[in-house]
Amino acid sequence: MSTQTRDSIYDQAVRITYAYLGPAASRFINRQVRNHLHKAPEDMTTKDLVRLIDWIRLAMSLLTDNSQIVEEYIGQLEQVARGSRIK
Amino acid sequence: MSPKVRGTLTSKKFTPMLWFIILAVITVGLALGLPPDPQALHRLHISSLAYHVAVLVLLVPYGVIWYAAFYAFAKLKEYSRTIQGFDDGQAFHSITVGMGVLAFGLISQAAVSIIMGDIASHNHGFKPASVIIDNYLDVLVGLVAFMYINSGTHLLTRLGKNRPRLTGLRIFALLFISLAVVFTRLVTTYHARHHEVYYLNTPLLIATFIIPELFAWFAALLSAYEFGLYAKFAKGLLYRGALRQFSYGIVVAIAGSVASQFVSNTFAGKVSRSLGSLLLAEYALLVTVAVGLILMALGAQKLKKIEEA
Numbered sequence: 001m002s003t004q005t006r007d008s009i010y011d012q013a014v015r016i017t018y019a020y021l022g023p024a025a026s027r028f029i030n031r032q033v034r035n036h037l038h039k040a041p042e043d044m045t046t047k048d049l050v051r052l053i054d055w056i057r058l059a060m061s062l063l064t065d066n067s068q069i070v071e072e073y074i075g076q077l078e079q080v081a082r083g084s085r086i087k
Numbered sequence: 088m089s090p091k092v093r094g095t096l097t098s099k100k101f102t103p104m105l106w107f108i109i110l111a112v113i114t115v116g117l118a119l120g121l122p123p124d125p126q127a128l129h130r131l132h133i134s135s136l137a138y139h140v141a142v143l144v145l146l147v148p149y150g151v152i153w154y155a156a157f158y159a160f161a162k163l164k165e166y167s168r169t170i171q172g173f174d175d176g177q178a179f180h181s182i183t184v185g186m187g188v189l190a191f192g193l194i195s196q197a198a199v200s201i202i203m204g205d206i207a208s209h210n211h212g213f214k215p216a217s218v219i220i221d222n223y224l225d226v227l228v229g230l231v232a233f234m235y236i237n238s239g240t241h242l243l244t245r246l247g248k249n250r251p252r253l254t255g256l257r258i259f260a261l262l263f264i265s266l267a268v269v270f271t272r273l274v275t276t277y278h279a280r281h282h283e284v285y286y287l288n289t290p291l292l293i294a295t296f297i298i299p300e301l302f303a304w305f306a307a308l309l310s311a312y313e314f315g316l317y318a319k320f321a322k323g324l325l326y327r328g329a330l331r332q333f334s335y336g337i338v339v340a341i342a343g344s345v346a347s348q349f350v351s352n353t354f355a356g357k358v359s360r361s362l363g364s365l366l367l368a369e370y371a372l373l374v375t376v377a378v379g380l381i382l383m384a385l386g387a388q389k390l391k392k393i394e395e396a
Contacts, residue, residue, distance in 0.1 A: 022323020022330075023175050023246075024393045031396075059396040063325050 009080065010044045016076045020060070020069070032056055049081045103164060103190065107157035111150060114198040118142050121201065124208035148370045149197060155380035156190035162387040169394035178242035185235030192228030199224060215286035222285060226299045229348070233306040240313040249320045251312065259312055267301045273353040300352070304345045311341040326393060333386025340379025347372035
């Protein structure tokens with residue numbers, strides 16, 4: 001896997017999501033991108049992520065009542081959307 | 088299995104819960120519709136009506152466990168369908184097939200047992216064949232179901248890279264060997280005194296009943312251990328939470344199932360003294376299995392919710 005692929009917005013979003021959804025992370029992001037942006041997940045851009053964050057917050061709120069977890073997760077996605085790298 | 092039969096079993100119209108209703112109606116219908124054995128009525132000093140009422144009451148715990156097994160199968164089937172094509176999808180598919188074998192096997196075995204019991208009550212020469220088929224069906228269902236479940240749990244531990252630790256395996260081996268020795272001792276001792284319980288000679292009993300039964304238990308207990316391990320170390324805060332509920336369910340259901348089979352093969356129904364308390368213990372274990380199956384179903388439902396969000 002090339003460095004470029006590893007650092008793509010898609011990969012960063014999946015990496016963050018993995019901490020919450022484990023093996024379901026890539027499927028979750030794929031679904032959000034396909035359903036709400038109607039494009040291939042790998043083609044996701046920073047702008048797309050900004051548009052997607054509200055949908056992701058809604059989806060995560062359906063999975064847990066713990067708003068702290070949801071906000072912590074969304075905060076990390078927002079950092080990526082702003083251009084900060086998440087390790 | 089022919090494609091036509093497989094198509095019917097997996098079609099959307101024939102959902103697991105519909106199968107449960109069909110098979111439960113058939114089984115309960117057989118239990119209540121077939122005439123009681125006159126010798127049994129004479130031995131128990133009860134009327135035909137009282138006999139049927141007793142049968143109905145005795146069927147209730149079994150009805151609960153059949154329902155729980157089909158419910159868990161239905162929920163697992165829904166979840167594994169959402170992750171079809173992925174690595175963990177293959178593992179959960181295998182667990183679902185095992186659960187399906189268990190659900191269909193438990194209820195079908197009861198129906199076959201009732202039919203054979205009826206034939207044997209009218210033709211006493213058929214009694215040994217009836218007992219042997221009943222015992223072998225019991226072993227076969229557990230063996231096939233737990234082999235499938237274990238294939239799935241083993242694949243999950245490989246995916247999660249959490250192989251069982253040496254200490255864990257040693258403790259597991261110690262407990263299982265103890266269980267196996269006690270079970271073998273109890274069954275062979277009882278068999279020596281009451282040949283009519285198995286209608287097999289000792290070598291055949293050991294080779295075709297005790298060993299396969301113990302192997303099925305080994306696969307079952309190993310599955311519970313492996314799934315527990317996978318759930319404990321799984322990544323993903325919310326995923327792990329759903330997985331843990333499923334994991335508690337699988338551990339409770341398997342432990343209860345092994346304990347229930349242990350009791351039914353060694354004590355219950357074979358000891359005249361305090362038969363009531365033994366039956367009560369066996370039913371309590373069946374209810375434990377049902378609780379485990381329901382927990383599995385709820386866990387699968389949560390996992391499915393993650394895949395649909």
